Amino acid sequence: MIASVVAILEPDCSPRAVLEDITQIPGAEIGDFTQSPRRIPITIDSHDPNALEETTLKLQQCPGVAFVDVVFVHFEDESPGLVRSVQQESHTG
Amino acid sequence: MSNCNHELAAGVARRDFIKASAMAAAAAVASGSTYSLPILAAEPNEKIQWDKAPCRFCGTGCHVQVGVSKGKVVAVAGDMNAEVNKGLLCVKGYHVGSALYGKDRLTKPLLRDGEGYREISWDQAIQTIADRIEAAPERFAFYGSGQWTIPEGYAAQKFMKGGLSNNHIDPNARLCMASAVTGFLATYGVDEPAGCYDDLDACDVLIMWGNNPAEMHPVLFSRVVDRRSRGEEIMLIDISTRRTRTTEACQHYLEMKGHGDLAIANGIAHLLIKNGTYNRKFVESFCNFKAPDDENPNLNGKSISFEDYKQALAPYTPEYVEKLSGVPADKIRMLADLFGKPELKITSLWCMGVNQHTRGTAMNALIHGIHLLSGHFGTPGDAPTSLTGQPSACGTVREVGTLAHALPGGRVVANEVHRQQAEEFWNLPVGRINPQPGFHTVEMWQSFCTPTDQGGTIGTIWVQVTNPGQTLPNLNKLFNPKGDNKAGLEDKFLIVSDVYPTATTKLADLILPSAMWVEKNGVVGNSERRTQQWFKMVDPPGEARDDCWQTIAVARELFDRGNQGMRDRDGQFIFEIKDENQQSVAIWDWNHYYDVNVDKHLFEEYRQFSRLKHKDLAPYDQYVQARGLRWPVVEKDGQWKETHLRFSEGYDPYVEPGSEIQFYHSTTGDDRAQIWYHPWIAPAETPDEDYPLMLTTGRVLEHWHSGSMTRRIPELSRAMPGGYLEISAEDATVYDLRNGDEVLVESRRGSLVIPVWIDGRGRPPRGTVFIPFFDETLLVNDLTLDAFDPFSKQPDYKKTAVRIRKA
Numbered sequence: 001m002i003a004s005v006v007a008i009l010e011p012d013c014s015p016r017a018v019l020e021d022i023t024q025i026p027g028a029e030i031g032d033f034t035q036s037p038r039r040i041p042i043t044i045d046s047h048d049p050n051a052l053e054e055t056t057l058k059l060q061q062c063p064g065v066a067f068v069d070v071v072f073v074h075f076e077d078e079s080p081g082l083v084r085s086v087q088q089e090s091h092t093g
Numbered sequence: 094m095s096n097c098n099h100e101l102a103a104g105v106a107r108r109d110f111i112k113a114s115a116m117a118a119a120a121a122v123a124s125g126s127t128y129s130l131p132i133l134a135a136e137p138n139e140k141i142q143w144d145k146a147p148c149r150f151c152g153t154g155c156h157v158q159v160g161v162s163k164g165k166v167v168a169v170a171g172d173m174n175a176e177v178n179k180g181l182l183c184v185k186g187y188h189v190g191s192a193l194y195g196k197d198r199l200t201k202p203l204l205r206d207g208e209g210y211r212e213i214s215w216d217q218a219i220q221t222i223a224d225r226i227e228a229a230p231e232r233f234a235f236y237g238s239g240q241w242t243i244p245e246g247y248a249a250q251k252f253m254k255g256g257l258s259n260n261h262i263d264p265n266a267r268l269c270m271a272s273a274v275t276g277f278l279a280t281y282g283v284d285e286p287a288g289c290y291d292d293l294d295a296c297d298v299l300i301m302w303g304n305n306p307a308e309m310h311p312v313l314f315s316r317v318v319d320r321r322s323r324g325e326e327i328m329l330i331d332i333s334t335r336r337t338r339t340t341e342a343c344q345h346y347l348e349m350k351g352h353g354d355l356a357i358a359n360g361i362a363h364l365l366i367k368n369g370t371y372n373r374k375f376v377e378s379f380c381n382f383k384a385p386d387d388e389n390p391n392l393n394g395k396s397i398s399f400e401d402y403k404q405a406l407a408p409y410t411p412e413y414v415e416k417l418s419g420v421p422a423d424k425i426r427m428l429a430d431l432f433g434k435p436e437l438k439i440t441s442l443w444c445m446g447v448n449q450h451t452r453g454t455a456m457n458a459l460i461h462g463i464h465l466l467s468g469h470f471g472t473p474g475d476a477p478t479s480l481t482g483q484p485s486a487c488g489t490v491r492e493v494g495t496l497a498h499a500l501p502g503g504r505v506v507a508n509e510v511h512r513q514q515a516e517e518f519w520n521l522p523v524g525r526i527n528p529q530p531g532f533h534t535v536e537m538w539q540s541f542c543t544p545t546d547q548g549g550t551i552g553t554i555w556v557q558v559t560n561p562g563q564t565l566p567n568l569n570k571l572f573n574p575k576g577d578n579k580a581g582l583e584d585k586f587l588i589v590s591d592v593y594p595t596a597t598t599k600l601a602d603l604i605l606p607s608a609m610w611v612e613k614n615g616v617v618g619n620s621e622r623r624t625q626q627w628f629k630m631v632d633p634p635g636e637a638r639d640d641c642w643q644t645i646a647v648a649r650e651l652f653d654r655g656n657q658g659m660r661d662r663d664g665q666f667i668f669e670i671k672d673e674n675q676q677s678v679a680i681w682d683w684n685h686y687y688d689v690n691v692d693k694h695l696f697e698e699y700r701q702f703s704r705l706k707h708k709d710l711a712p713y714d715q716y717v718q719a720r721g722l723r724w725p726v727v728e729k730d731g732q733w734k735e736t737h738l739r740f741s742e743g744y745d746p747y748v749e750p751g752s753e754i755q756f757y758h759s760t761t762g763d764d765r766a767q768i769w770y771h772p773w774i775a776p777a778e779t780p781d782e783d784y785p786l787m788l789t790t791g792r793v794l795e796h797w798h799s800g801s802m803t804r805r806i807p808e809l810s811r812a813m814p815g816g817y818l819e820i821s822a823e824d825a826t827v828y829d830l831r832n833g834d835e836v837l838v839e840s841r842r843g844s845l846v847i848p849v850w851i852d853g854r855g856r857p858p859r860g861t862v863f864i865p866f867f868d869e870t871l872l873v874n875d876l877t878l879d880a881f882d883p884f885s886k887q888p889d890y891k892k893t894a895v896r897i898r899k900a
Contacts, residue, residue: 002111003187004119008315008322031116033123038322041119043112053808056184066342067311067318069181072118072170073188074111074160 154619200635276457288476303446353418370433372468438474488618
């Protein structure tokens with residue numbers, strides 16, 4: 001699963017410190033942000049769908065990150081299935 | 094190189110390509126450059142076809158680009174060409190493609206057979222519905238949705254009101270934005286916001302009234318946060334009953350008691366007048382004053398003078414408002430000071446907190462009133478704007494008028510001229526449309542769950558695109574009796590069209606498998622008057638079929654049986670569609686449904702209705718080209734132009750030159766809006782000795798409404814797996830609770846055992862608890878009350894007195 005997001009930074013934070021935090025997150029790769037230093041393009045590469053969600057959450061929780069917007073997701077290789085907690089009895093008698 | 098290595102290398106190269114494409118998209122969005130996402134399909138061997146569609150979920154109306162390969166949706170991307178989201182999506186939006194592929198999609202019509210179900214053919218299913226209607230057409234009701242597409246809702250509307258002369262059709266939007274409708278009607282004489290999302294880019298102050306856009310409309314909220322990240326100054330104010338993710342981004346958090354908003358609004362108006370900071374010119378030029386007519390309650394109320402208005406507000410001093418609302422007096426003064434500054438641009442946002450309110454109409458009108466009184470109206474950034482929760486609550490419910498009292502285009506069944514206009518557009522015999530409004534949602538389900546011999550007149554309900562078994566209030570009264578063998582409801586029959594098994598299908602007698610989202614054509618209308626179109630991209634699974642086809646097929650079955658209502662005044666089928674050669678197309682036969690674009694035909698017919706209230710729609714083909722257009726859309730110099738601001742000269746084409754502001758649907762016939770006084774009134778239920786806590790309900794970021802789609806997306810479900818009771822640390826100590834403990838929650842209507850989350854996603858104050866409604870295994874609406882606003886008939890899901898104890 002591959003996704004890309006844009007992390008929007010708080011106006012009063014140090015971008016350098018935030019970027020250092022982001023680089024510590026496995027699977028996250030920072031793109032070119034020179035044109036807009038407080039809007040950071042990031043790709044997330046994961047073979048585990050859970051990790052994608054966790055990585056997005058970690059980004060959101062980085063000090064100085066105001067918001068994380070998702071731009072793109074490619075899930076062709078995944079097979080979304082029914083989550084066990086909502087599995088219901090068969091409706092055929 | 095071996096085949097294995099070759100495939101491995103190709104796989105890596107392809108992954109690298111996708112990753113590069115993903116980064117290119119993010120970099121383009123981050124830098125704000127123009128960018129066309131379909132270049133993602135530029136890889137030579139990549140056979141992805143891209144097309145546009147609005148997201149399936151909320152009322153924001155984000156456009157996504159949908160990538161299809163081998164008949165399956167394989168990718169989604171934010172649409173850079175869409176003004177609403179400018180390439181961005183929220184966590185639900187980027188998983189929207191997966192919503193199609195839960196493993197338990199309904200694929201066959203199922204008829205109840207004892208305790209289980211048996212598969213039947215579509216012909217049998219259509220005949221079964223026709224039998225029920227034919228036996229007692231007046232006892233049939235249609236329960237629809239703000240997720241109906243415009244053509245689906247329009248077909249259902251025409252089938253019921255134009256075909257069966259039956260007005261028992263109402264949508265789930267009655268539960269979410271009916272109070273916004275009545276608030277707009279009472280104030281401006283016509284529904285829907287004057288402003289639009291552009292105001293979020295222009296305002297200096299954004300006030301959120303009981304609204305949590307950081308989770309519920311995240312892309313809109315991110316537009317505002319983004320402005321701040323660029324160095325713009327914008328003040329964010331959160332008025333709410335509990336802290337949420339929105340609170341974290343706001344400079345001011347005003348924590349109020351339930352119904353405190355009524356007092357706050359009156360307090361602001363009181364100070365504007367007392368301080369002489371209201372906009373005298375605006376008020377004298379464009380406004381009247383109104384108060385409720387207690388002897389004859391109605392949406393027009395009674396006219397009062399400015400002096401009467403001032404007198405009525407006199408008690409609402411900041412200190413009195415503090416007592417009623419819990420918000421400190423100095424914060425009330427701060428709000429009044431902000432509204433008193435004409436140089437500021439102020440936008441208000443609200444959604445369920447204001448609408449799901451037994452004084453919802455009043456509260457909507459009061460927010461409009463503050464903006465009008467202060468003159469913060471009619472220029473970019475100065476707007477009172479209600480948001481909707483469903484993708485077509487505006488387009489299908491409010492505009493098509495799929496409410497029990499309404500007809501398309503702002504018409505009502507009680508108005509003879511409106512009925513005649515509808516009969517003319519539909520080519521029906523005069524008098525076909527019933528002048529008596531049908532049952533609204535609560536009445537409809539109460540009647541259905543009441544035995545026939547006790548006056549329960551509704552015998553059959555057909556539910557499309559919604560899940561009332563989870564979302565109706567007070568389920569033990571309005572839905573659950575259907576499943577009780579001793580309830581005396583054996584003759585009642587529930588038909589449910591849906592894509593997955595739900596809390597509603599559990600009690601259904603007939604289940605119909607439906608196509609969803611890009612498995613069918615569609616047109617919807619979002620919160621900012623934007624009408625959006627998409628084409629079918631993939632086939633639905635199994636025998637799932639379009640909801641619109643289902644309605645038309647039943648209509649045709651009745652027509653073939655000789656039902657006169659399914660004939661127009663020339664004896665033709667009411668859904669007669671001809672092809673380019675003027676040959677009738679058998680759209681009731683699934684094999685021919687897509688021989689023509691049924692959506693286009695229905696939309697063009699419906700478009701005729703849109704002019705009366707100046708909600709003009711463009712031809713269907715204009716929407717094919719655009720990422721939505723905001724009505725009124727009028728043709729000028731050969732171009733179809735949308736409207737950013739209504740009622741404002743220079744923006745709204747229907748405002749006469751020199752008028753500056755013109756409320757051309759004024760209920761007083763003088764082009765003026767109405768500023769209302771409404772008193773503070775206590776909620777229908779408040780905590781007491783027996784039930785000492787106030788329960789409020791709502792949504793969470795990861796799940797959309799009842800979770801029937803998002804809980805089938807593993808990533809979202811794992812991120813937020815189940816329902817919970819959110820409680821403050823102080824109350825948790827009082828009740829000796831730890832995270833994960835189970836508590837028994839009881840109201841006067843039902844009970845629920847649910848795990849505790851102390852200071853969870855949101856942080857309620859002492860005395861308040863919160864339960865989200867997305868989890869069908871933990872039905873919070875077993876607890877809620879069905880008290881509703883007297884005008885909108887919308888129930889209050891936000892204020893239920895409960896008690897708890899460790900289970």
